[in-house]
Amino acid sequence: xxxxxxxxxxxxxxxxxxxxxxxxxxxxxxxxxxxxxxxxxxxxxxxxxxxxxxxxxxxxxxxxxxxxxxxxxxxxxxxxxxxxxxxxxxxxxxxxxxxxxxxxxxxxxxxxxxxxxxxxxxxxxxxxxxxxxxxxxxxxxxxxxxxxxxxxxxxxxxxxxxxxxxxxxxxxxxxxxxxxxxxxxxxxxxxxxxxxxxxxxxxxxxxxxxxxxxxxxxxxxxxxxxxxxxxxxxxxxxxxxxxxxxxxxxxxx
Amino acid sequence: xxxxxxxxxxxxxxxxxxxxxxxxxxxxxxxxxxxxxxxxxxxxxxxxxxxxxxxxxxxxxxxxxxxxxxxxxxxxxxxxxxxxxxxxxxxxxxxxxxxxxxxxxxxxxxxxxxxxxxxxxxxxxxxxxxxxxxxxxxxxxxxxxxxxxxxxxxxxxxxxxxxxxxxxxxxxxxxxxxxxxxxxxxxxxxxxxxxxxxxxxxxxxxxxxxxxxxxxxxxxxxxxxxxxxxxxxxxxxxxxxxxxxxxxxxxxxxxxxxxxxxxxxxxxxxxxxxxxxxxxxxxxxxxxxxxxxxxxxxxxxxxxxxxxxxxxxxxxxxxxxxxxxxxxxxxxxxxxxxxxxxxxxxxxxxxxxxxxxxxxxxxxxxxxxxxxxxxxxxxx
Numbered sequence: 111x112x113x114x115x116x117x118x119x120x121x122x123x124x125x126x127x128x129x130x131x132x133x134x135x136x137x138x139x140x141x142x143x144x145x146x147x148x149x150x151x152x153x154x155x156x157x158x159x160x161x162x163x164x165x166x167x168x169x170x171x172x173x174x175x176x177x178x179x180x181x182x183x184x185x186x187x188x189x190x191x192x193x194x195x196x197x198x199x200x201x202x203x204x205x206x207x208x209x210x211x212x213x214x215x216x217x218x219x220x221x222x223x224x225x226x227x228x229x230x231x232x233x234x235x236x237x238x239x240x241x242x243x244x245x246x247x248x249x250x251x252x253x254x255x256x257x258x259x260x261x262x263x264x265x266x267x268x269x270x271x272x273x274x275x276x277x278x279x280x281x282x283x284x285x286x287x288x289x290x291x292x293x294x295x296x297x298x299x300x301x302x303x304x305x306x307x308x309x310x311x312x313x314x315x316x317x318x319x320x321x322x323x324x325x326x327x328x329x330x331x332x333x334x335x336x337x338x339x340x341x342x343x344x345x346x347x348x349x350x351x352x353x354x355x356x357x358x359x360x361x362x363x
Numbered sequence: 364x365x366x367x368x369x370x371x372x373x374x375x376x377x378x379x380x381x382x383x384x385x386x387x388x389x390x391x392x393x394x395x396x397x398x399x400x401x402x403x404x405x406x407x408x409x410x411x412x413x414x415x416x417x418x419x420x421x422x423x424x425x426x427x428x429x430x431x432x433x434x435x436x437x438x439x440x441x442x443x444x445x446x447x448x449x450x451x452x453x454x455x456x457x458x459x460x461x462x463x464x465x466x467x468x469x470x471x472x473x474x475x476x477x478x479x480x481x482x483x484x485x486x487x488x489x490x491x492x493x494x495x496x497x498x499x500x501x502x503x504x505x506x507x508x509x510x511x512x513x514x515x516x517x518x519x520x521x522x523x524x525x526x527x528x529x530x531x532x533x534x535x536x537x538x539x540x541x542x543x544x545x546x547x548x549x550x551x552x553x554x555x556x557x558x559x560x561x562x563x564x565x566x567x568x569x570x571x572x573x574x575x576x577x578x579x580x581x582x583x584x585x586x587x588x589x590x591x592x593x594x595x596x597x598x599x600x601x602x603x604x605x606x607x608x609x610x611x612x613x614x615x616x617x618x619x620x621x622x623x624x625x626x627x628x629x630x631x632x633x634x635x636x637x638x639x640x641x642x643x644x645x646x647x648x649x650x651x652x653x654x655x656x657x658x659x660x661x662x663x664x665x666x667x668x669x670x671x672x673x674x675x676x677x678x679x680x681x682x683x684x685x686x687x688x689x690x691x692x693x694x695x696x697x698x699x700x701x702x703x704x705x706x707x708x709x710x711x712x713x714x715x716x717x718x719x720x721x722x723x724x725x726x727x728x729x730x731x732x733x734x735x736x737x738x739x740x741x742x743x
Contacts, residue, residue, distance in 0.1 A: 119466055143472045148373045151536075184469050188367050199538045218537035225369020226471065233468040245465065257391055257409060262458050264413020265420060272417040276425065290428050293561075300562050303422050303437070304569025307446060310421075311577055314414030318407050328406035 121238045126345070127171035128239050131338040132248025134346035139236045141350035143229045145357045151221040153360035157228065163352055164231050171239045181234040188226055192219040242266055247336065260330060268317075272310050279306065365463065366478055366527075368471030375534025380476030386484045387457050393450025397579065415447050416455040420462070427562060435558050440486025440523070441494075441516035442563045446570065448579040449491040456483035477530055485526045490519035494580050508581050509568045516563035520556035524548040 127135075142163075149156050168178055199215025240248070243263070250259040279302045290299055318326075338346075371379075398411045419439040426434040439459075443452035457479045463469040470478045494515040501507030528548050532541040571578050 140472055143368055144373070147369050147376070147471075147473050181468065184467060185367065188370075195537055195539060198543060212538070214538035218539070221536050222367065222369055226367035229368030229471040229473070230468040233465060233472055237466045237468070242466070249465075255388070255391060258387065258454075258458065260409035261412045261416060261454065262462055264410055265416035265458055265462060268414055269417045269420050272414070272421040273424065276421050290426075292428055296427055296561060297565055299425060299427055300565030301569040303425060303562070303566045304573070306422060307415075307418055307566070307570055308574050308577060310414045310418035311411065311447075314411040317414065318410040321410065322406065326406060328409070 119237045120241055121173060121177065123172055123239070125171045125239070127167060127235075130342055130346050131336050132240050132244040133251040133336075134248075134338050134342055135236055135240055136245070136248050136252060138346040138349050139232045141347075142232055142353050145350060145353040146228045146232075147225055149225075149357045149360050151217055151224070153363065154220075156356050156360035157224040159356045160228050160353060161231075163349060163356075164228065164235065167235055167349060171235065173235065173238055177238070178231065178234060181238070182227065182230055185226055185230050188222065192222045192226075195219040195222075244336075247332075251336070256329060264317075268310075268313070271313075272306070275309055276302075276306055365460075365470030366474040366481070368473050370471070370536060371474060371477050371530060372534040372536055373473070375530060376473050376476055378476075379480045379530060383457070383476040383479035383484065386453055386479070390450035390453040390457075394448075394454050397448035397451050412447075412451055412454055412458075415443065415451065416458045419443055419455055420459050423459075427558065429558070435555065437562050437566075438482065438486065438520065438555075438559055440482060441490035441512065441519045441559065442566060444487040444491040445494055445512050445515070445563070445567055445580040446578055449487055451579075452487040452491070453483050456487060477527075481523050481527050481530065485523045486519040489522040490515040491580070493518055498580065505568075505571055505575075508571060508578070509564045512567040512580070513560045513564035517556045517560035520559050521549050521552045524552035 142160075146157075146160055149160075168175070195218050196211040196215035199212040199218060202213050204211050204213050204216070237245070246259050246263045246266070249262075250256055283298065283302070288295070288298060290296075394412055395408050398408050419442075422437050422442075423439055424436065426436055428434045440452065440456055443455050446452075447455070460470060460478050460483055461475065464472055464475050464478070494511045497511035497514055498507065501511060525545075525548075528541065528545045531537075531544050535541075535544070567578065567580075571581060575581055
């Protein structure tokens, strides 16, 4: 353990977006997503404007497009669902490319694709410009219960350790000639999962004792109080305010 | 299963967000009690719950091959509820969902309330209630813990699908009829639930074999066993012959005070069997028959649904009560509502029945204890 333990989701940089305090960014992203979700789906141009806004933020943060697009792949299962929708939805049908498609289904698919993609892109931008620890502290500053923040930080801190433990178990199984091929092998895998639970829980007990012996009383001391000035809030609010303008235009036009 | 942004409309998202926040607040308080242990304060909560959350996060990546290249993974709600208790379970799964949403963009930020209500709260609470009920009813053996965790995991996944369909009916943005969503969701999730149930039962069994004290759902069971084992079979190995000492005192108690025990001993066993059969039959009826009933008439009712669709939407906007909404909506497909009512009915009946059973059992235990106190001086 030492320096350089930044998560691979985070992309180090010194852009103005990186420099903003985490809680401003979280609030901005949340506001942006909320505005996107409440935009009427018929205003197709509005979603193009939202995408332009996000592209501007990505350019300001110097996040390459390839990095962003690769992270967007998480959405693929719901894209599949959205593509299925024009076939199963009711309502008047349109004929295109030799297929009978439901009109409202098409709108629904568009709705999910557009809003889902924009939401994913916004949170990818947040995660790649904010360090994990700063993100958690930002959530705490936004009045998320400190206990929840602590649990989340323990989960993040030990998530890789537990995952590595699972990887070692897999290597141990493979080196003994085990290969899971079907339902018959579930017993072995489930025993691994059970052992993993016991190891995780016991590690938790050890971590707790180690922390108590160093004076832990249930709350984490806040060492670096990050406060945001008016200028920082203003620059963070640029994104949701621009989105709000687009949204209002979308409702009136 | 993670719901993205824009799938559920804004009002329902906000409402489920409030529900999720309330549930997390309640479980924060409850987790302190569950993880606090004996005499230790709440400072154990964060490290333990954090590590359990990391475990759930990791175990969701463990692939279980099904057949021909396909594989599934654990959802973990039922497992968490049984292993660490319902409140800690809700908390851990919620934290996992939160981190997945914020860091990996898996599940939308505005849909976080929907995701937590659906996947963290519903699965854990349903699984735990069912698990407790079954453990109360089944005989006090290690095997019944496995059976109970199997059934509770089996039901928890379709229950989450049901809640999702309900939220979709309230605020879905897509124009797919609720009946179709219900059929697809419950149908698929019954299958997923079977896998989840097998894995959960096997995992709980593996943990119970090594560290039975760690399994929160089995805490009440291990202690009376320990008390009986020590005087009877002191030289026995701790692992293998555990069932034997359990059987021995039962047989002894049946043999020694023959006059009292004979009418009493077969009675609870037979009621247990009836209960078990009843629960199984009810679940099969509710789950299985509703599935078949909803699968077949889809084509028949398509016309009716097409005509009734705009009407439904008007009702939908006007109604406040969700249950009223449901019944209005399901007039067009009565069989579906029957199936739904079946599942709800089983849940309600189980809850009521278990409550009655707990009361009866407590009284009987108290009476037994009184009798045992009377008996011991005579035998000694």
